[in-house]
Amino acid sequence: MQVLQNISLQPYNTFGISANAKYFCEVSNIEELKEAFSLKEHPDKFVISGGSNLLLTKDVDALVIHINLKGISIIEEDNNHVVIKVMAGENWHEMILWTLKNNYGGLENMSLIPGKTGTAPIQNIGAYGVELKDHFVSCEGLNTTTLEMQSFDKEACEFGYRDSYFKNKGKGKYVITSVNLKLTKTNHNLNTSYGSIEEELLKNNIKNPSIKDISNAVIAIRQSKLPDPKKIGNSGSFFKNPIISKEEFLIFNSTHPEAPFYKISNTLFKIPAGWLIEQSGFKGKRFGDAGVHKKQALVLVNYGKATGQEILNVAHTIISEVKNKFGIAISPEVNIIR
Ligand code: EPU
Secondary structure, three states: OOOEEEEEOHHHOOOOOOOEEEEEEEEOOHHHHHHHHOOOOOOOEEEEOOOOOEEEOOOEEEEEEEEOOOOEEEEEEOOOEEEEEEEOOOEHHHHHHHHHHOOOEOOHHHOOOOOEHHHOOOOOOEEOOEEHHHOEEEEEEEEOOOOOEEEEEHHHHOOEOOEOHHHOOOOOOEEEEEEEEEEEOOOOOOOOOOHHHHHHHHHOOOOOOOHHHHHHHHHHHHHHHOOOOOOOEEEEEOEOOOEEEHHHHHHHHHHOOOOOOEEOOOOEEEOOHHHHHHHOOOOOOEEOOEEEOOOOOOEEEEOOOOOHHHHHHHHHHHHHHHHHHHOOOOOEOOEEEO
């Protein structure tokens, strides 16, 4: 394992932000990962994986460790189910394509989410009615202080909406090295409850969809409204959908009866941040090279040379406008490095 100096992180973050790592190394197995974490001459470490949920606002004055652990294997199997072990550096979408090729069901609704598999549990990624936690069995991680491997079952991960133990009490303490997922081999549990999936299937005249059909529908929907990070730098949803109390919701709903919402429980309601941002006039707005995507207001984009700080400034402007207009606080879901 080689430690390089002054490496551009532009290819390692999907926002395409130009920032440098003072030191940089790539790890391809657990031993190398442990070695990187034991380098005493580099006390500050910064782990980078798919870089798809990351906004860099300055150079990183640390040893950046790029996770390149690869491999997918079957660790348990019966007639109906399979448990696969996916190493952290496997691209999430390519891994889903592999499951579909083998007719393993469960992940199809989460097709085309950018990033690598190891970061999926950190924010319990999800899309179109399915979340990682629905198929999660366990994950393994390196404790970066003791350099011991540790296993986390579903309960230990404390999953919530775009949230987990790794974003809270476990923050910065572990590097996830692999994820075990339980998938179906037969009687796939299809989830087409999300309106736009049904519309897309209907459009293509598909009445009895296969898991591949659902994946294709999700891919088509995402491609129609989310920018491809290879063409326009972005990090998917920049903001989380805010969750508000019933009291706040009743006031909001009486003044904005047209607003979409999801009832989470008898006391909690989720409001789509994309709607709040669009209604605040930001959809498609551009501030230099930083902007708000024209088809999905939740997504901030880098049209070319925006700096992380410029993207962050746009985010702050949006947060305060939404607060002024609706009295609702929205917050970023991306990891902002300041
Ligand atoms: N909406 C607007 N304007 C917009 C965007 C959305 O009015 O610019 C409205 C839509 O009309 C709809 C509602 O907001 O009524 C919800 O929109 P949508 O179904 O597109 O989903 P979302 O809440 O905007 C979430 C996830 C996405 C995920 C989709 C589909 C979050 C923060 N985002 O978006 O996740 O793909 O649902 O399940 O929960 C990601 O995390 O990177 C991501 C793209």
